[in-house]
Amino acid sequence: MKIAVVAANGKAGRLIVKEAVERGMDVTVFVRSENKTDAQSVVTKDIFAITKEDLAGFDAVVDAAGAWTPDTVQVISDAAKHLAALLRGSKTRLLIVGGAGSLFVDPEHTKTVFDVTPFPEAVVPVVKAHQVALDEIRKCTDVNWTYVSPAGDFQADGERTGSYLLGGEELTLNARGESIISYADYAIAMVDEIENGNHMQQRIGVVRA
Numbered sequence: 001m002k003i004a005v006v007a008a009n010g011k012a013g014r015l016i017v018k019e020a021v022e023r024g025m026d027v028t029v030f031v032r033s034e035n036k037t038d039a040q041s042v043v044t045k046d047i048f049a050i051t052k053e054d055l056a057g058f059d060a061v062v063d064a065a066g067a068w069t070p071d072t073v074q075v076i077s078d079a080a081k082h083l084a085a086l087l088r089g090s091k092t093r094l095l096i097v098g099g100a101g102s103l104f105v106d107p108e109h110t111k112t113v114f115d116v117t118p119f120p121e122a123v124v125p126v127v128k129a130h131q132v133a134l135d136e137i138r139k140c141t142d143v144n145w146t147y148v149s150p151a152g153d154f155q156a157d158g159e160r161t162g163s164y165l166l167g168g169e170e171l172t173l174n175a176r177g178e179s180i181i182s183y184a185d186y187a188i189a190m191v192d193e194i195e196n197g198n199h200m201q202q203r204i205g206v207v208r209a
Contacts, residue, residue: 001025001026001059001060001194001195002025002026002028002057002058002059003020003025003026003027003028003058003059003060003061003062003194004027004028004029004030004055004058004060004061004062005017005020005027005028005029005030005037005039005061005062005064006029006030006047006050006061006062006063006064006065006079006083007030007031007047007063007064007065007066007079008029008030008031008035008036008037008039008064009029009031009032009033009035009036009037010064010065010066011156011183012064012066012097012183012186012187013029013037013062013064013097014036014037014038015183015184015186015187016062016064016097016187016190016191017029017037017038017039018037018038018187019184019187019188019190019191020191020194021038021039022038023191023195025191025194026041027039027041028041028042028043028058029041029042029043030043030045030047030050030054031043031044031045032044032045032046032047047065047075047079047082047083048078048079048082050082050083050086051086052086052087054086055083055086055087055090055092058092059092059093059194060092060093060094060095060194061083061087061092061093061094061095062095062096062097062190062194063079063080063083063094063095063096063097064097065079065080065097066097067126067129068126069125070125073125073126073128073129074129075129076126076129076130076132076133077129077130077132077133077136079133080096080133080136080137081133081136081137084136084137084140084143084145087143087144088140088142088143089142090144091144092144093144093145093146093194093197093200094137094143094144094145094146095145095146095147095148095190095193095194096133096137096145096146096147096148097148097190098130098133098134098147098148098149098150098203099126099127099129099130099131099133099134099149099150100113100149100150100151100152100154100171100179100205101113101114101117101119101127101128101130101131102114102127102130102131102134102149102203103149103152103167103169103170103171103205104169104170104171105170105171106170107170109169109170112131113152113171114127114128114131117152133147134147134203141201143201144200144201145200145201146193146199146200146201146202146203146204147202147203147204148186148189148190148193148203148204148205148206149203149204149205149206150181150186150205150206151172151178151179151180151181151205151206151207151208152171152179152180153178153179153180153181154181154183154186155180155181155182155183156182156183157182157183158180158181158182158183158184158185159182159184160182160184160185160188161182161185161208161209162185162188163185163208163209164181164185164186164188164189164206164207164208164209165206165207165208165209166189166204166205166206167204167205167206167207168202168203168204168205169203169205170205171205172205172207173207174207174208174209178207178208179207180207180208181206181207181208182208185206185208186206189206
């Protein structure tokens with residue numbers, strides 16, 4: 001399987017690349033600076049300079065773009081829109097590293113985690129940017145997208161347990177009442193979804209088992 005990981009130098013991107021390489025996938029990374037991943041095939045290019053031709057021939061493209069400051073968070077939604085536009089009408093799948101704030105907390109899907117959680121002020125722009133990305137990608141009926149939300153407690157340096165529970169549009173808790181996932185276990189779930197392709201044009205969520 002041939003995949004591309006965009007913005008691969010981030011923590012989530014690096015672990016997704018590592019997981020995919022270890023499974024024998026043919027992985028190409030798109031990075032703006034020196035490659036920090038395990039991939040051998042590297043394209044040094046800004047996200048918004050990537051073209052349709054650059055993505056031709058891949059089975060899947062992972063959007064791992066992240067940003068943390070108020071003046072950069074728009075990159076999250078802009079990257080999703082840009083990559084979706086490039087993949088319209090193609091068979092190539094687009095998988096997006098999403099956020100947890102947009103997960104619903106009621107069966108009627110009227111309230112989200114963001115609606116009922118007092119997020120720190122510094123994090124609010126990031127949560128909102130991920131929501132915009134999800135809203136925009138839902139409109140893309142001619143793109144084979146999957147939006148993958150982590151659990152509420154998304155731990156960059158958490159342990160790799162090797163197991164996870166798969167959820168859908170609603171916040172999923174494990175048997176201990178936790179909403180937690182490490183980046184390493186999230187990477188397992190992401191690569192599983194790349195391999196299996198079970199959730200076309202759907203948002204899924206993952207939580208530690």
